[in-house]
Amino acid sequence: MLNSSIGKKLLMALAGLFLCVFLVVHLGINLCLLRDDGGEWFRAAAGFMSSNKIIKVFEVFLFGGLILHIIYGIFIEIKNRISRPISYNKTYASQTSYFSKYMIHTGMIIFAFLGLHLINFYFVKLGWTPAPQGIVAVEDKHDFYNMAINLFQNPVYSFVYIGFMIFLGFHLHHAFQSAFQTLGVNHTKYNTLIKATGTIYSIAIALGFSVIPVYFLFFWGK
Amino acid sequence: MKFKLKIWRQENAQAKGKFVTYELDNVSDDCSFLEMLDQLNETLVDKFDKPVCFDHDCREGICGMCSLYINGRPHGNDSGITTCQLHMRRFKDGDTLVVEPWRAKAFPVIKDLVVDRTAFDKIIQEGGYVSVNTGGIPDANAIPIKKVDSDLAMDAAQCIGCGACVAACKNASAMLFVSAKVSHLALLPQGSLEAKERVDNMVSKMDELGFGYCSNTGACEAECPKEIKISNIARLNREFFVSKLG
Ligand code: FES
Numbered sequence: 173m174l175n176s177s178i179g180k181k182l183l184m185a186l187a188g189l190f191l192c193v194f195l196v197v198h199l200g201i202n203l204c205l206l207r208d209d210g211g212e213w214f215r216a217a218a219g220f221m222s223s224n225k226i227i228k229v230f231e232v233f234l235f236g237g238l239i240l241h242i243i244y245g246i247f248i249e250i251k252n253r254i255s256r257p258i259s260y261n262k263t264y265a266s267q268t269s270y271f272s273k274y275m276i277h278t279g280m281i282i283f284a285f286l287g288l289h290l291i292n293f294y295f296v297k298l299g300w301t302p303a304p305q306g307i308v309a310v311e312d313k314h315d316f317y318n319m320a321i322n323l324f325q326n327p328v329y330s331f332v333y334i335g336f337m338i339f340l341g342f343h344l345h346h347a348f349q350s351a352f353q354t355l356g357v358n359h360t361k362y363n364t365l366i367k368a369t370g371t372i373y374s375i376a377i378a379l380g381f382s383v384i385p386v387y388f389l390f391f392w393g394k
Numbered sequence: 395m396k397f398k399l400k401i402w403r404q405e406n407a408q409a410k411g412k413f414v415t416y417e418l419d420n421v422s423d424d425c426s427f428l429e430m431l432d433q434l435n436e437t438l439v440d441k442f443d444k445p446v447c448f449d450h451d452c453r454e455g456i457c458g459m460c461s462l463y464i465n466g467r468p469h470g471n472d473s474g475i476t477t478c479q480l481h482m483r484r485f486k487d488g489d490t491l492v493v494e495p496w497r498a499k500a501f502p503v504i505k506d507l508v509v510d511r512t513a514f515d516k517i518i519q520e521g522g523y524v525s526v527n528t529g530g531i532p533d534a535n536a537i538p539i540k541k542v543d544s545d546l547a548m549d550a551a552q553c554i555g556c557g558a559c560v561a562a563c564k565n566a567s568a569m570l571f572v573s574a575k576v577s578h579l580a581l582l583p584q585g586s587l588e589a590k591e592r593v594d595n596m597v598s599k600m601d602e603l604g605f606g607y608c609s610n611t612g613a614c615e616a617e618c619p620k621e622i623k624i625s626n627i628a629r630l631n632r633e634f635f636v637s638k639l640g
Contacts, residue, residue, distance in 0.1 A: 256565075
C-alpha cells in the first residue's frame with residue numbers, strides 16, 4: 173500500500189486532516205487570550221494540555237503526523253518535478269484552483285513559521301531557548317500567557333505572525349477539500365458542502381489566529 | 395488571418411530541440427489548427443525545408459491521436475475539444491501561437507511535436523479490459539444495470555487516451571486517464587469481477603512508468619477534451635483502498 177502513489181497520498185491526507193483538527197483545538201485555547209481575566213482561562217487550558225496523559229499521547233501523534241506530512245510532501249514534490257524534466261515554455265493557463273499550485277510554497281512558509289513558533293514557546297518549555305522578554309515579566313518557562321503578551325506587543329512580530337496566518341489559510345483552502353478527494357470522498361451531493369466547509373474553515377483559522385495579535389496591539393490594557 | 399508560430403522543433407528523441415518561429419499568412423478562419431499546420435508544412439516543403447511533424451489520425455475528435463500544447467493549454471484555448479477540432483477563428487488575427495509537445499517523463503518526444511504515448515498502452519495492458527468469455531450477443535436485458543451506473547460508466551468510457559490530462563497536470567500525473575479506465579469497467583457487472591486486480595496492476599504500472607502524483611489541482615478535468623470528471627479519481631482511490639483491504 174505505502175509503496176504506491178495513492179497509498180502515500182492517503183497517509184499525507186490523513187496526517188493533514190489530523191493537523192486540521194489540532195489547529196481547531198489550538199485556536200480554541202488561543203482565543204482564551206482574548207478574555208480579560210489575567211490569563212486565568214488560558215493558563216487553565218494550557219496547563220491541562222501540558223499535563224494530561226491522553227494529550228501527551230496525542231502530542232506524539234501530532235509530531236509524528238507533522239513530520240510525516242512534511243517528509244511525504246517534499247518527497248512527492250521532488251517526484252513530481254522529475255515527472256516533467258523539461259518544462260513548458262508557456263506556463264500553465266488551465267483553469268485550476270489557484271492555491272493548489274502553490275502547496276509546497278505555502279507549506280514551506282508554514283514550516284518556517286513553525287520553527288519560529290517552537291523557538292518562542294515549545295522549546296522554552298523544554299528549556300532549550302530563552303523565554304521572549306518584553307513589557308511583562310515572565311514568571312517561569314511555563315508562563316505562555318506573559319510570553320504571548322510580550323511577543324504580540326511587538327508590532328513587527330505581530331504583523332509577521334498575521335502574514336504567516338494568511339499563508340496558512342491559503343494552504344488550508346486547497347488542503348481541506350483535497351484531502352477528502354484523496355480519501356475517495358467525492359459525491360455530487362456533498363461536494364459543495366465539503367468545498368464550502370473548507371473555505372469557511374481556512375478563513376476561520378486564519379482570521380481566528382490573526383485576531384489575537386490585533387487585540388494585543390491595539391486594544392489590550394486600554 | 396495571419397499568425398506568428400513559435401513551434402518546437404526537435405530532430406529526434408536524442409537531439410536537443412529548440413523553438414523556431416514561422417510567419418503564416420492567408421489562413422482561413424474556418425480551418426482547423428491541424429489544417430493550419432498542413433498549410434505551414436506546404437510552404438516549408440515548397441522551400442525544401444523539413445515539415446513540422448505532428449500526430450493526427452481521425453481529425454474528428456474520436457481517436458485521441460492529435461495532441462499539441464498551444465499557448466499554455468493542451469488542445470488549445472477551447473474546452474471539450476481536441477486539437478483537430480480547434481478552429482483558427484478562436485484566435486485573433488496576428489496572434490503569436492506557441493506550440494509545444496506534451497511534456498512528461500513518461501511521454502518522451504520522438505520528433506518535433508510527436509511524443510511517444512506507449513506508456514498509456516502499457517497501463518491498459520495491465521488490466522484495461524475484461525478477460526471473461528463473452529460468448530455470443532446476449533439479450534440486451536439479460537444483465538440488469540442501474541441507469542446511474544451505466545451513465546457514469548459511459549461518461550468514463552469516453553476517454554480517448556490522448557494524454558491531455560498528463561500534459562495539463564503540473565505534476566504530469568496520469569490519474570485522470572487511469573481513473574477513467576478503471577471506472578468504466580468497475581461500474582459494470584462484467585468489469586467488476588476483475589476490479590481488484592485491475593486497479594492494483596494499473597496503478598503500480600502507472601507509478602512504475604514515472605508519472606507524477608496527483609495533487610488534486612483539477613487542471614486535467616479542465617482540459618480533458620472528453621470532459622472526464624475528477625470524481626473518477628476519487629473512485630479510483632476508493633477502488634484502490636478496497637483492493638488493498640480485501
Ligand atoms: S486526430 Fe483524432 S482526435 Fe484529433
